[in-house]
Amino acid sequence: MKKLLLVLSTFVLVFVLAACGNDKDAKKITVGAKNFTEQFILAKMTTIMLEENGFDVKEKSNLASLALRSALENKQVDLTWDYTGTGLVTYLKEDPISDGEEALKKLNELDEKNGITWSNITEADNTYALVMRADQAKELGITTLTDFAAYMNEHPGELLMASHAEFANRKDGIPGVEKEYGFKFADNSIVEMDSGLTYAALKDKQVDVSVAFATDARIKEFDFVILEDDKEFFPSYQAAVAMTMKTKEKYPEIEEILAPLQELLNSESLRELNYQVDIEEKSEDAIAREFLIEHGLIEK
Structure with missing residues (x-):
């Protein structure tokens, strides 16, 4: 009986140690996202691709830009998709750079002190724009921001x-x-609301x-x-991908894992993905998986 108990105790100890070892060895990572559709989609695709490569992924979504940046700086988030213009102008208080590769280089130079590195820049340019209803813009003769400014000066508050x-x-x-x-x-002519309600x-x-x-x-x-x-x-x-240097050093393979996705992302492909969520009302997870399967990045 004592021998049986000893064997059982040894088995339990080995099992516990193995479980602890597996937990310690697990490639854990937290992926962050801002509070709009495109970010949810990018986070989902990233999560799926990392999970396919053995990562244990936690998502931290629906954050405003500055809140997400703070989470990245404080290592509450390990990786996120962000935008070159936001990084330079909003976070680092620098002048914007129109060339993507130059912007990426500048971001890496300036963000080193913050323990953040940028990589996997895409052709998707989600710049800001001012939009009007087509019929009203035509009626008022507004096609450019210069036209808009002239109209605003002639008709203040309208x-x-x-x-x-x-x-x-x-x-x-x-x-x-x-x-x-x-x-x-x-x-009182600026009506502030959640970003999802403006359209x-x-x-x-x-x-x-x-x-x-x-x-x-x-x-x-x-x-x-x-308006042009x-x-x-x-x-x-x-x-582009922004991640902590600690994460990059620990998991240098992440850039390579996300490279095929990087190559597929451009303004047109993101607009189509956004359309499927915002207009066709598909879930971010569903369209993310469909996109990755369609392009051979994951299996069914």
Whole structure:
């Protein structure tokens, strides 16, 4: 009996030690995402690809830009997709750089002190834009931001602008547009709301102009027009991976794992993915998996 108990005790000890060892050896990582559709999709695709390569992935989604950046700096998030323009202008208080590779180089130089590295830059440029309903823009003769500024100066307070709080206060948001194009929104003419509500507000004629992301499928679906940024104010916002240096050192294979996805992402492909979620009401997880399977990045 004693011999049997000894054997059982030894078996349990070996099992516990093995379990602890497996837990210690598990490739754990937290993937972050901001609070809009494109970010949810990018996070889902990243999670799926990392899980396919043996990672234990936790998602931390629905964060505002600055909250996500803080989480990355404080290592509450290990990896996220972010945008070159946001990194330079908003986080690092630098002037924008239109060339993607140059922007990536500058980001890595400046973010080294913050323990953050940038990689896997894509051709997807999710820059900001101001949009109007096509019929109203045509009626008012507005096709460019210069036209818009002239109209605002001639008709102060007439047009209402939908914006999320972040864009309303960013250097590369409303304050910068006003300064670059020489106009000023009248008091109470900026209606702040959640970023997901601005398109509906414009569609339903609650406002006359809205901030938009250039890759958003609702621009076409709702018959909006992008007002041409004829002074090229808005910086490039190419999607790229931002991760902690600690994560890169621990898992150098991540860049290679995500490289095939990087090659497939451009403004058109992201616009289509956004369309499937926002217009066709598919789940982010479903369309992420479909996309990866369709392009041979994962198996069914």
